[in-house]
Amino acid sequence: MQQSALAFRDADDFVRGLSPFLEMGAYEWLWAQSGVTFEKLADRFRARPDALPSDFVPHDLARATARDVVATFAARGVQRFGLAINQTYEYPKALRDARHPVEMLYYLGSWNLVETNAIAVVGTRKPSPDVLTETAALVQTLVANEWTIVSGLAEGVDTQAHETALAAGGRTIAVIGTPISEAYPRANADLQRRIADAFLVVSQVPVLRYYQQAWMQNRSFFPERNITMSALTLGTVIVEASDRSGTLIQARAALQQGRKLFILDRCFHDPDRKWPHEYVRQGAIRVRDHAEIVEALRDVHRNR
Amino acid sequence: MFTAIDELLRPFYTHLTAADQCYFLREYTSGRGFAHSETNRLILNLKKAPDRRGLMEWRYKERAVEQVAREFRASFNLPRLRTVTLVPMPPSKRKDDPLYDDRMLQVLHAMDEEHQLDIRELLLLSESTTAAHASSTRPTVDALVANLGIDDAAAKPTPASIALIDDVITTGAHFVAAKRLLTIRFPGVAIRGFFVARRVFADETA
Numbered sequence: 130m131q132q133s134a135l136a137f138r139d140a141d142d143f144v145r146g147l148s149p150f151l152e153m154g155a156y157e158w159l160w161a162q163s164g165v166t167f168e169k170l171a172d173r174f175r176a177r178p179d180a181l182p183s184d185f186v187p188h189d190l191a192r193a194t195a196r197d198v199v200a201t202f203a204a205r206g207v208q209r210f211g212l213a214i215n216q217t218y219e220y221p222k223a224l225r226d227a228r229h230p231v232e233m234l235y236y237l238g239s240w241n242l243v244e245t246n247a248i249a250v251v252g253t254r255k256p257s258p259d260v261l262t263e264t265a266a267l268v269q270t271l272v273a274n275e276w277t278i279v280s281g282l283a284e285g286v287d288t289q290a291h292e293t294a295l296a297a298g299g300r301t302i303a304v305i306g307t308p309i310s311e312a313y314p315r316a317n318a319d320l321q322r323r324i325a326d327a328f329l330v331v332s333q334v335p336v337l338r339y340y341q342q343a344w345m346q347n348r349s350f351f352p353e354r355n356i357t358m359s360a361l362t363l364g365t366v367i368v369e370a371s372d373r374s375g376t377l378i379q380a381r382a383a384l385q386q387g388r389k390l391f392i393l394d395r396c397f398h399d400p401d402r403k404w405p406h407e408y409v410r411q412g413a414i415r416v417r418d419h420a421e422i423v424e425a426l427r428d429v430h431r432n433r
Numbered sequence: 434m435f436t437a438i439d440e441l442l443r444p445f446y447t448h449l450t451a452a453d454q455c456y457f458l459r460e461y462t463s464g465r466g467f468a469h470s471e472t473n474r475l476i477l478n479l480k481k482a483p484d485r486r487g488l489m490e491w492r493y494k495e496r497a498v499e500q501v502a503r504e505f506r507a508s509f510n511l512p513r514l515r516t517v518t519l520v521p522m523p524p525s526k527r528k529d530d531p532l533y534d535d536r537m538l539q540v541l542h543a544m545d546e547e548h549q550l551d552i553r554e555l556l557l558l559s560e561s562t563t564a565a566h567a568s569s570t571r572p573t574v575d576a577l578v579a580n581l582g583i584d585d586a587a588a589k590p591t592p593a594s595i596a597l598i599d600d601v602i603t604t605g606a607h608f609v610a611a612k613r614l615l616t617i618r619f620p621g622v623a624i625r626g627f628f629v630a631r632r633v634f635a636d637e638t639a
Contacts, residue, residue, distance in 0.1 A: 142510060143509055143513035143514045144435055145436065145509065147434055147436060149437070149439060150441040151439070199441075209638045211637075214436070217434055217436050218458050218472070220461050237637065238635075238638060241469055241470035244470055244471060325638075376508065
């Protein structure tokens with residue numbers, strides 16, 4: 130077979146290299162095993178920091194699985210996609226700040242946007258008109274200051290953040306909780322397409338696992354992507370969130386990862402709400418004026 | 434660590450087949466400037482033309498050479514690399530051209546801290562050409578082969594295997610041309626290509 134002409138992880142070879150096809154297949158194969166979580170996978174790689182996914186999987190199985198992935202994407206109209214794989218130069222070190230770092234991400238669009246100064250804007254899926262208005266104003270301020278707007282493509286605040294960034298001529302990245310071949314909610318399929326065409330859509334969701342299991346089990350991919358979104362950005366702004374909102378997963382991740390966490394003043398107005406005060410105690414910044422965010426981030430611009 | 438141009442990436446490279454073993458470190462985005470990415474900065478500094486020599490900006494080229502040498506060193510199994518003949522892809526200008534730029538040879542020498550690597554300028558250019566990245570029309574592989582020669586003075590001893598070293602792989606044509614010529618001279622000798630970056634388009638996967 131000509132494929133075997135590429136030797137990988139051969140101690141006698143003079144090249145230290147990886148095959149993205151093989152690693153994608155190995156990663157997907159690991160995810161197709163029962164009981165696998167981001168935490169369990171991260172534990173395996175923590176124990177062997179130099180390991181690649183293909184070090185844990187027979188290569189013939191990994192290749193067969195990779196062919197399945199390519200076919201699965203193709204059947205849903207995704208002919209070309211990008212991979213960011215740990216230990217390569219295009220994989221951002223910032224992703225290792227996540228509690229359970231991902232070894233591989235899928236993307237559509239211009240990967241280098243992850244190198245820009247990026248801030249996440251997230252919040253409730255059921256916003257009031259006031260919240261939508263404030264989200265738009267916030268994003269306009271951030272775009273005017275050259276920030277890339279990162280969000281999760283969910284309905285509500287996320288959608289408003291992406292749409293406002295596009296309308297304002299800014300850059301926006303969607304970190305989604307489905308594979309790149311799906312859009313959720315469906316109503317955002319066009320928005321996801323526009324972001325992929327002009328900017329960047331990122332997904333850590335294992336494709337074969339996603340299509341093998343039921344929707345209920347796939348729901349956990351949404352909060353997981355918030356952790357990655359935080360790691361990919363220099364800070365997170367929470368526009369509005371209830372006590373039990375998935376948005377708070379990202380708040381905790383931001384604090385744990387040493388990222389700036391901004392909470393808009395409106396979140397403090399409900400006297401029964403405990404989380405804003407708790408996060409301020411842990412280092413979050415209460416924001417009364419959007420310009421405060423730009424000011425607070427002035428010193429954490431990436432070294433470019 | 435290098436990334437191989439395997440079955441996932443090969444469709445982007447019209448000239449490469451499964452028999453061509455090419456590897457890269459980074460992704461250089463075509464048509465975008467320095468500010469687009471760290472890799473764009475690295476590549477554009479590395480390619481800075483020799484007529485900038487002596488200017489303040491020249492130090493960025495020297496730093497790019499050093500950075501690439503560091504990253505190559507980290508991505509090769511150095512003790513094993515000693516048995517490989519390292520060949521820089523000839524730049525687009527002949528040695529007698531004022532714009533001759535031996536940046537990949539400089540990278541190889543910077544890599545060779547222990548002076549144990551077999552670095553040979555095996556390939557020579559017959560005529561200076563327009564740099565591939567600055568030209569809209571691309572020569573055929575046949576034309577590229579016709580413009581290449583082998584330096585007999587560097588051909589002995591016969592290499593055990595060859596690593597062709599270049600900055601950016603765009604279509605793979607230059608690699609395929611060099612490999613074809615070297616294979617005629619050294620039948621049966623394995624030839625692989627190593628690149629600082631592969632060329633991508635910003636909307637390649639959109």
